[in-house]
Amino acid sequence: MKEIVIAADLGGTNLRMATVDQRGAVLFRTKRKTPRGERPEEIVQAIVGGALECQKNCSDFQVKAICAAVPATVSAERGLIFKAPNLPALDNFQMAAALEKELGIKSILENDANAAAVGENWLGASKGFASSVFVTLGTGVGGGIIIDGKILRGADGTAGEIGHICVEPFGVLCGCGAHGCLEQYSSATGIVRLAKELESKYPQSKLKQNLRLTAYDIYQAGTNGDELALEVFRQMGFYLGVALAGLVNVLNPETIIIGGGASGGWSLFLPHVRKTICQRAYHEPAQRAQILIATLGDDAGIIGAARLAFNSLN
Ligand SMILES: [Zn+2]
Numbered sequence: 001m002k003e004i005v006i007a008a009d010l011g012g013t014n015l016r017m018a019t020v021d022q023r024g025a026v027l028f029r030t031k032r033k034t035p036r037g038e039r040p041e042e043i044v045q046a047i048v049g050g051a052l053e054c055q056k057n058c059s060d061f062q063v064k065a066i067c068a069a070v071p072a073t074v075s076a077e078r079g080l081i082f083k084a085p086n087l088p089a090l091d092n093f094q095m096a097a098a099l100e101k102e103l104g105i106k107s108i109l110e111n112d113a114n115a116a117a118v119g120e121n122w123l124g125a126s127k128g129f130a131s132s133v134f135v136t137l138g139t140g141v142g143g144g145i146i147i148d149g150k151i152l153r154g155a156d157g158t159a160g161e162i163g164h165i166c167v168e169p170f171g172v173l174c175g176c177g178a179h180g181c182l183e184q185y186s187s188a189t190g191i192v193r194l195a196k197e198l199e200s201k202y203p204q205s206k207l208k209q210n211l212r213l214t215a216y217d218i219y220q221a222g223t224n225g226d227e228l229a230l231e232v233f234r235q236m237g238f239y240l241g242v243a244l245a246g247l248v249n250v251l252n253p254e255t256i257i258i259g260g261g262a263s264g265g266w267s268l269f270l271p272h273v274r275k276t277i278c279q280r281a282y283h284e285p286a287q288r289a290q291i292l293i294a295t296l297g298d299d300a301g302i303i304g305a306a307r308l309a310f311n312s313l314n
Contacts (some may be wrong), residue, residue: 005309006054006066008047009112009301010034012086015043016298017050019058020306024123026299028057040093048102065106066099067309069115069301075157076308079109082158085175108312112301114151114160116294117144119304120257124296129254133247134294135162135240136260140175141183141190147251163187165243185239188215188262194232202228219265230268237269241276248281248289259294266293 035042072084079096099107117134126132143162145152163183171180205228222229
């Protein structure tokens with residue numbers, strides 16, 4: 001019987017699950033709302049429900065393992081969630097053991113951005129590169145670093161938090177408790193905040209009339225030449241470039257992959273990212289690092305989780 005795995009991508013709003021084969025083809029998908037209660041068991045039951053649905057719809061295959069990509073700092077080795085800022089019910093929860101007990105198959109965990117980095121490395125933009133940095137620009141900024149084919153984990157498993165690199169020492173207060181983290185300047189939320197902060201300097205900008213401004217609105221205005229929007233993306237790209245220049249000097253990656261919803265603004269911020277990296281990093285590693293846009297979209301986490309589930313079987 002052909003062997004498959006189940007991949008789960010747990011977000012703050014939705015839980016997406018799929019069965020995936022050894023070549024990375026998605027055989028079946030399902031989606032449900034992420035339970036927002038206080039008990040971690042509710043989230044475990046949602047994943048178990050999705051897993052049983054996956055199994056039922058792929059009964060010609062043998063399900064060998066499950067990997068859950070979670071929005072949290074984790075110890076993949078211990079199957080433990082340290083901290084899940086958007087799903088506090090999961091703080092300090094032994095999730096892999098709970099899933100293994102319910103499902104009776106090998107169960108592992110991974111940080112969501114790490115899983116997406118692995119997905120892009122398996123079948124997406126960084127395919128064929130041994131050393132890559134993955135940055136995801138969404139509501140927050142996530143990161144996953146792969147060096148010589150392996151996820152960089154550090155001592156406890158929490159490495160790769162690119163969103164919390166400091167780019168402005170006395171800057172905006174971040175949800176993590178520190179000041180001036182990249183996430184405050186280069187996420188979708190950061191883009192909107194920058195626009196509001198700068199709008200008084202651009203009385204001509206049409207964005208000022210929009211009370212429910214989104215990063216996408218600002219991007220649209222930028223493509224139409226709106227000066228405020230262009231300045232927002234210049235600053236957002238500068239800050240992203242500052243963080244990436246540091247990573248280029250430290251890690252000497254072959255490629256930097258930029259994904260997530262706000263990466264859609266690519267054409268407006270990329271020139272500023274490139275320029276800042278070239279100004280701030282050493283010449284050789286700056287020239288070496290190719291900056292590419294992610295290609296798997298929302299599926300990066302699912303594909304990466306599947307790859308990690310297969311890897312866990314060896
Ligand atoms: Zn932070």
